[in-house]
Amino acid sequence: MLEIKNLHASVEGTEILHGVDLSVKPGEVHAIMGPNGSGKSTLAQVLAGHPAYEVTQGTATYEGKDLFDMSPEERAQAGVFMAFQYPVEIKGITNAYFLRSALNAIRKAQGLPEYDPIDFLDVLEEKLKVIGWEDTFLNRNVNEGFSGGEKKRNEIMQLAVLEPKLAILDETDSGLDIDALKTVADAVNKLRAPDRATVIVTHYQRLLNYIVPDFVHVLVDGKIVRSGGKALALELEEKGYDWLRPEPAVAG
Amino acid sequence: MTSIESQVKKPYQYGWETDIESDTAPAGLSEDTIRLISKKKDEPEWLLEWRLKAYRHWLTMKEPHWPNVTYGPIDYQAIHYYSAPRQEKKAKSLDEVDPKLLATFEKLGIPISEQKRLSGVAVDAVFDSVSVATTFKETLKQAGVIFLPFSEAVREHPDLVQKYLGSVVPHTDNFFAALNSAVFTDGSFVFVPQGVRCPMELSTYFRINATATGQFERTLIIAEDGAFVSYLEGCSAPSRDENQLHAAVVELIALDNAQIKYSTVQNWYPGDEEGRGGIYNFVTKRGACRGKNSKISWTQVETGSAITWKYPGCILQGDNSIGEFYSVAVTNNRQQADTGTKMIHIGKNTRSTIVSKGISAGKGQNTYRGLVKIMKSAEGARNYSQCDSMLIGDQCGAHTFPYIDVRNSSAIMEHEASTSKIGADQIFYCQARGLKAEDAVSMIVNGFCKEVFRELPMEFAVEAQNLLGISLEGSVG
Numbered sequence: 257m258l259e260i261k262n263l264h265a266s267v268e269g270t271e272i273l274h275g276v277d278l279s280v281k282p283g284e285v286h287a288i289m290g291p292n293g294s295g296k297s298t299l300a301q302v303l304a305g306h307p308a309y310e311v312t313q314g315t316a317t318y319e320g321k322d323l324f325d326m327s328p329e330e331r332a333q334a335g336v337f338m339a340f341q342y343p344v345e346i347k348g349i350t351n352a353y354f355l356r357s358a359l360n361a362i363r364k365a366q367g368l369p370e371y372d373p374i375d376f377l378d379v380l381e382e383k384l385k386v387i388g389w390e391d392t393f394l395n396r397n398v399n400e401g402f403s404g405g406e407k408k409r410n411e412i413m414q415l416a417v418l419e420p421k422l423a424i425l426d427e428t429d430s431g432l433d434i435d436a437l438k439t440v441a442d443a444v445n446k447l448r449a450p451d452r453a454t455v456i457v458t459h460y461q462r463l464l465n466y467i468v469p470d471f472v473h474v475l476v477d478g479k480i481v482r483s484g485g486k487a488l489a490l491e492l493e494e495k496g497y498d499w500l501r502p503e504p505a506v507a508g
Numbered sequence: 509m510t511s512i513e514s515q516v517k518k519p520y521q522y523g524w525e526t527d528i529e530s531d532t533a534p535a536g537l538s539e540d541t542i543r544l545i546s547k548k549k550d551e552p553e554w555l556l557e558w559r560l561k562a563y564r565h566w567l568t569m570k571e572p573h574w575p576n577v578t579y580g581p582i583d584y585q586a587i588h589y590y591s592a593p594r595q596e597k598k599a600k601s602l603d604e605v606d607p608k609l610l611a612t613f614e615k616l617g618i619p620i621s622e623q624k625r626l627s628g629v630a631v632d633a634v635f636d637s638v639s640v641a642t643t644f645k646e647t648l649k650q651a652g653v654i655f656l657p658f659s660e661a662v663r664e665h666p667d668l669v670q671k672y673l674g675s676v677v678p679h680t681d682n683f684f685a686a687l688n689s690a691v692f693t694d695g696s697f698v699f700v701p702q703g704v705r706c707p708m709e710l711s712t713y714f715r716i717n718a719t720a721t722g723q724f725e726r727t728l729i730i731a732e733d734g735a736f737v738s739y740l741e742g743c744s745a746p747s748r749d750e751n752q753l754h755a756a757v758v759e760l761i762a763l764d765n766a767q768i769k770y771s772t773v774q775n776w777y778p779g780d781e782e783g784r785g786g787i788y789n790f791v792t793k794r795g796a797c798r799g800k801n802s803k804i805s806w807t808q809v810e811t812g813s814a815i816t817w818k819y820p821g822c823i824l825q826g827d828n829s830i831g832e833f834y835s836v837a838v839t840n841n842r843q844q845a846d847t848g849t850k851m852i853h854i855g856k857n858t859r860s861t862i863v864s865k866g867i868s869a870g871k872g873q874n875t876y877r878g879l880v881k882i883m884k885s886a887e888g889a890r891n892y893s894q895c896d897s898m899l900i901g902d903q904c905g906a907h908t909f910p911y912i913d914v915r916n917s918s919a920i921m922e923h924e925a926s927t928s929k930i931g932a933d934q935i936f937y938c939q940a941r942g943l944k945a946e947d948a949v950s951m952i953v954n955g956f957c958k959e960v961f962r963e964l965p966m967e968f969a970v971e972a973q974n975l976l977g978i979s980l981e982g983s984v985g
Binding site for chain 2: 333
């Protein structure tokens with residue numbers, strides 16, 4: 257589904273990723289872990305197509321197509337979704353309107369009929385239950401006045417409505433209390449399917465107690481330094497990241 | 509290249525010209541020009557005298573330069589002050605109107621022919637200096653509502669016109685109002701009698717066609733005791749390299765318990781990317797809430813014109829009267845706008861609300877200028893003002909000049925202001941959900957303007973949203 261080879265990427269002229277390789281197959285859940293500043297979020301942003309990040313070397317193939325040849329909206333329309341670490345507010349635009357516009361843009365690109373506002377309400381009702389939200393959420397503006405936790409949940413609401421093939425969760429667990437974390441994990445687990453894949457970018461293994469990954473990769477200084485199964489996450493929890501650094505940290 | 513810089517402006521959609529023979533007065537302004545206009549319109553003597561008085565006063569005035577806009581000198585002697593499509597005789601019905609004129613308005617999306625009328629909206633179509641057609645005249649007449657081209661109203665209801673003309677905006681008010689009073693050509697006249705709720709939206713569409721011609725329309729709306737009327741004006745002009753002057757005057761009068769809702773969707777030719785051509789939109793609009801519990805509400809969506817200079821205001825004279833001003837002003841490329849409102853509180857417990865949304869893109873300059881004045885007599889007056897600016901790109905400007913003058917200590921004043929920038933992050937967020945960049949901008953801007961759009965009559969809210977999308981198209985790449 258997603259094949260990343262020797263990916264180098266930089267932001268404002270500084271290289272952050274120094275050759276990342278990653279292979280994700282349908283049905284799999286991958287966790288990318290690593291210390292702050294290791295390039296985890298950069299990897300997520302590059303895959304979603306943020307214009308501030310420049311790919312300087314390497315390739316990413318998504319379902320046989322060159323991912324870097326696609327605009328951000330083309331990636332979304334092809335089923336790539338990134339849950340933002342810092343979701344953006346859109347004043348004056350209700351969640352219902354935003355979700356319908358997004359879903360219709362994707363459906364239109366896929367040659368599917370668009371939803372009218374009435375039919376779409378039925379879609380929303382069902383998804384609201386998944387996320388445990390009241391109807392009133394629909395008439396609130398996108399992330400306006402939302403708490404940090406609500407914004408994260410809103411990302412998962414969007415994920416539930418848009419039903420992407422490849423979901424990338426960028427630090428979705430940060431800032432969530434334990435109940436919200438469980439809700440988010442439940443929603444993500446409900447979306448697990450043989451034809452879908454999830455990449456979870458996280459600093460802590462806490463979320464991985466609820467969304468059990470098939471593979472865990474450790475990203476340090478812009479490179480994947482170790483890959484393994486679920487057990488690796490627990491090992492990291494215990495030992496931290498320093499033992500995996502390519503060179504010992506120089507004491508300052 | 510960052511996504512905010514690439515600029516590919518979609519050309520103005522209404523820039524074509526109708527090839528029609530017209531009867532145009534020679535360029536230049538003199539008492540003779542005014543006599544000619546008055547004669548063409550078959551006006552009574554008092555109106556000619558009124559025009560001449562205004563002209564003589566205008567000669568003593570200087571063009572104002574305090575607005576935050578820059579432009580070259582205007583040669584008032586190079587302008588044609590009257591231009592009318594030539595017709596064999598006065599059209600009695602739409603069947604007799606030149607098909608080219610009807611086609612012009614059809615092309616603009618203003619259906620005035622019998623079959624294609626916009627249901628529920630009566631339209632008066634003004635082409636250069638004359639009104640071409642007014643629809644639903646009969647339906648309105650049955651309700652007792654007078655909706656006529658100004659020149660016809662002068663002939664058919666001279667007493668009403670004479671009573672109210674210049675009573676809100678006197679000919680001495682300002683330079684452009686004086687000029688308009690001297691040379692105004694057509695416009696709309698609306699009279700809603702006591703207790704009548706106008707059964708449909710009234711709308712006037714202004715089209716400048718002839719070259720080197722100024723448009724000076726005059727609109728007068730009177731709502732008697734307990735009456736209600738909702739009126740909307742729209743406008744456009746061909747793309748030309750020279751600047752054209754549009755100096756209109758609008759006067760609204762609301763008596764006891766009357767309500768007037770006045771909406772504008774202004775889309776005059778804005779000039780090209782380099783700032784060549786475009787309309788100078790120098791307009792005086794004012795409403796008088798004369799009666800107690802009366803209400804006047806201005807809603808404007810300003811996307812066109814090279815320069816916009818206007819302050820639709822309310823004189824809140826009647827006790828408990830209400831004034832409202834909702835505005836969206838967009839400047840793209842090299843457009844300049846200096847617009848806002850004046851709320852003058854005179855009566856007791858008068859209330860005013862101001863919501864202004866300024867959007868600047870390209871090298872556009874957008875200024876909000878507003879005055880809230882609470883007179884000594886205005887016990888218990890309240891004002892709420894909100895001025896929000898949005899910037900798209902880094903070469904545009906937003907400026908805010910709120911003036912507050914309070915002479916009664918019981919007044920309650922609230923003022924909120926904000927400036928925001930459409931950022932790459934906001935656009936990327938929408939793109940990452942499958943929306944195209946231009947749709948994202950359109951969505952973000954429409955969200956920003958929502959409080960104003962919801963004040964527009966339903967039929968026009970969608971049009972205004974689309975217009976905004978077109979005006980800003982290409983401003984974010």
